[in-house]
Amino acid sequence: MTMRKRDPEVLIPAMLDGDRIALARLITMVENRTAATASIMSRVYAKCGHALTVGITGPPGAGKSTITSCLIQHLRDDGKSVGVVAIDPSSPFSGGSVLGDRIRMQKHFLDPEVFIRSVSTRGTHGGLARCGRDVARLFDAFGKDVVVIETVGVGQTELDIMEVADTVAVVLVPESGDTVQVMKAGLLEIADVFVVNKADRDGALRMRTELEMMLSLKTNTGEGTWRVPVLMSQASKAEGTMEILEACLAHGEVCRSAEASENRARRLRDEVLEICEEEIMRRLRAGADSGAIAELLKSVGSGDVDPYRGALDILEDADLLAKALRCNDA
Amino acid sequence: MTMRKRDPEVLIPAMLDGDRIALARLITMVENRTAATASIMSRVYAKCGHALTVGITGPPGAGKSTITSCLIQHLRDDGKSVGVVAIDPSSPFSGGSVLGDRIRMQKHFLDPEVFIRSVSTRGTHGGLARCGRDVARLFDAFGKDVVVIETVGVGQTELDIMEVADTVAVVLVPESGDTVQVMKAGLLEIADVFVVNKADRDGALRMRTELEMMLSLKTNTGEGTWRVPVLMSQASKAEGTMEILEACLAHGEVCRSAEASENRARRLRDEVLEICEEEIMRRLRAGADSGAIAELLKSVGSGDVDPYRGALDILEDADLLAKALRCNDA
Numbered sequence: 001m002t003m004r005k006r007d008p009e010v011l012i013p014a015m016l017d018g019d020r021i022a023l024a025r026l027i028t029m030v031e032n033r034t035a036a037t038a039s040i041m042s043r044v045y046a047k048c049g050h051a052l053t054v055g056i057t058g059p060p061g062a063g064k065s066t067i068t069s070c071l072i073q074h075l076r077d078d079g080k081s082v083g084v085v086a087i088d089p090s091s092p093f094s095g096g097s098v099l100g101d102r103i104r105m106q107k108h109f110l111d112p113e114v115f116i117r118s119v120s121t122r123g124t125h126g127g128l129a130r131c132g133r134d135v136a137r138l139f140d141a142f143g144k145d146v147v148v149i150e151t152v153g154v155g156q157t158e159l160d161i162m163e164v165a166d167t168v169a170v171v172l173v174p175e176s177g178d179t180v181q182v183m184k185a186g187l188l189e190i191a192d193v194f195v196v197n198k199a200d201r202d203g204a205l206r207m208r209t210e211l212e213m214m215l216s217l218k219t220n221t222g223e224g225t226w227r228v229p230v231l232m233s234q235a236s237k238a239e240g241t242m243e244i245l246e247a248c249l250a251h252g253e254v255c256r257s258a259e260a261s262e263n264r265a266r267r268l269r270d271e272v273l274e275i276c277e278e279e280i281m282r283r284l285r286a287g288a289d290s291g292a293i294a295e296l297l298k299s300v301g302s303g304d305v306d307p308y309r310g311a312l313d314i315l316e317d318a319d320l321l322a323k324a325l326r327c328n329d330a
Numbered sequence: 331m332t333m334r335k336r337d338p339e340v341l342i343p344a345m346l347d348g349d350r351i352a353l354a355r356l357i358t359m360v361e362n363r364t365a366a367t368a369s370i371m372s373r374v375y376a377k378c379g380h381a382l383t384v385g386i387t388g389p390p391g392a393g394k395s396t397i398t399s400c401l402i403q404h405l406r407d408d409g410k411s412v413g414v415v416a417i418d419p420s421s422p423f424s425g426g427s428v429l430g431d432r433i434r435m436q437k438h439f440l441d442p443e444v445f446i447r448s449v450s451t452r453g454t455h456g457g458l459a460r461c462g463r464d465v466a467r468l469f470d471a472f473g474k475d476v477v478v479i480e481t482v483g484v485g486q487t488e489l490d491i492m493e494v495a496d497t498v499a500v501v502l503v504p505e506s507g508d509t510v511q512v513m514k515a516g517l518l519e520i521a522d523v524f525v526v527n528k529a530d531r532d533g534a535l536r537m538r539t540e541l542e543m544m545l546s547l548k549t550n551t552g553e554g555t556w557r558v559p560v561l562m563s564q565a566s567k568a569e570g571t572m573e574i575l576e577a578c579l580a581h582g583e584v585c586r587s588a589e590a591s592e593n594r595a596r597r598l599r600d601e602v603l604e605i606c607e608e609e610i611m612r613r614l615r616a617g618a619d620s621g622a623i624a625e626l627l628k629s630v631g632s633g634d635v636d637p638y639r640g641a642l643d644i645l646e647d648a649d650l651l652a653k654a655l656r657c658n659d660a
């Protein structure tokens with residue numbers, strides 16, 4: 001029985017057949033980045049493509065979780081099923097993740113058509129981004145109509161995660177800083193929809209004007225006819241949130257038909273290398289606890305060898321490297 | 331002559347001898363993550379350890395650049411030399427970085443004892459974090475008394491960069507959101523000094539009280555006797571910024587003497603694997619444009635093979651993988 005619980009051969013068909021528990025177990029396997037991750041994802045990949053994936057990003061405190069909760073409500077009122085991936089960069093020290101998002105979304109917990117999952121990964125660069133994408137795809141393959149990916153901050157990880165989204169809504173508040181900060185964080189390029197939340201506060205109108213001005217200067221990146229709107233909302237009162245959803249759905253339609261095939265091909269090729277990289281890192285770390293590499297790491301830890309020299313010693317020794325990467329167990 | 335300009339054998343001794351141009355060239359080589367990066371860093375590593383490295387992080391718009399500018403001023407008034415690494419996550423689309431930080435720090439540009447460098451890297455996960463650390467170490471080896479690393483946002487990349495800092499100051503503003511957001515961003519664990527900037531605004535005192543309460547609940551992580559202070563500032567008027575510097579210097583003294591050797595050894599071992607990973611990624615990408623891997627990527631790009639299957643095909647073919655990783659040219 002324990003075997004079957006973790007056997008993708010059993011779980012994948014069950015999940016594709018609508019079994020929520022199988023879905024939850026697969027998500028856990030993918031979240032733990034087990035050795036089976038890539039083969040699970042390869043098997044469900046063909047079932048992806050139905051869901052519209054909406055990314056919600058912006059600085060901490062902008063009200064992303066509250067907006068997500070409103071979007072869920074509107075989608076449910078319309079009879080749509082929803083999957084939510086709440087990206088939760090767990091703190092490197094405590095090892096735990098904070099359930100703020102879940103607290104804000106708790107009213108949807110009992111709805112069987114809403115599946116909310118907080119995702120966190122520690123240890124590997126890029127692991128969180130890849131994990132978030134994979135979970136979004138599992139929701140898609142499961143048959144959700146809309147998948148919402150909500151991030152916590154606005155760093156590189158968040159930008160990477162947003163690559164999987166069809167539509168990205170960037171949520172700001174009047175206090176998010178001037179628009180130079182928005183540019184610095186790379187948000188201008190990824191936003192398909194801008195939202196100025198807490199629009200009753202001072203500076204909301206000015207922020208909208210500034211954003212619209214910057215958008216008018218933006219070079220057309222060839223995404224067809226989409227014009228990025230700047231919407232105002234007060235999500236805590238559910239004001240303006242229906243307009244956010246409508247804009248996201250409208251953009252989703254436009255971008256899906258318009259995405260240049262060359263752009264799509266490039267993203268797919270990049271993904272192959274990213275998946276390779278993640279697996280190579282996993283093997284390297286799995287193999288670091290024994291043998292010659294462990295010896296080398298020990299002398300770096302004691303200060304006898306500097307970390308750069310230690311890395312070069314591994315890389316320059318083809319046998320050592322090959323042995324490290326052949327380590328195939330999870 | 332062109333050869334010599336890029337020859338680490340010439341540049342490294344010149345840099346260690348105080349040549350600013352050699353330093354700038356080495357930084358450029360490290361920033362471009364050339365194949366020579368690890369060997370450059372290995373050669374300068376032994377010269378590191380003099381500088382106190384202070385990380386300044388926090389959400390966009392909190393006033394980090396303004397605070398950094400004040401810290402530079404105070405350090406210069408005290409006769410200390412300063413290196414500044416401004417981490418600038420360039421946007422993935424435009425390919426350029428925004429010079430907001432430099433604008434704010436321009437009054438220090440003509441001071442030969444202040445070296446300000448914006449650092450940005452595209453393309454590889456974790457590359458920006460590693461790059462920021464390496465540049466900070468180059469400043470250290472060059473002989474700077476204090477190195478300030480300033481980030482833009484509060485994502486995983488920023489948390490990773492902060493690992494190299496002796497002391498981390500987290501800058502918030504009353505509008506940064508509630509303290510749950512601070513916890514979610516992982517800031518509580520990395521902060522050695524909290525700063526509530528723009529302290530004249532509503533909610534500043536409440537934010538300080540909340541932070542102090544959360545700090546009092548924090549489990550002691552064994553960093554000796556340091557008690558994380560919550561300071562108030564108005565950096566635009568240079569009010570409270572001297573206290574920030576004093577707190578950072580005081581923490582630097584405490585943490586350097588107190589850091590448990592086991593913790594240090596663990597960090598060094600982790601670094602070896604990170605450096606290996608970055609170089610393996612570089613080789614993988616350099617080798618992806620030709621041969622069997624290029625063929626495979628083409629069929630993924632055209633949609634014939636899913637990206638996960640494509641990655642597994644590379645990983646399961648030991649010869650293909652070995653060939654990809656042997657590609658050693660920059």
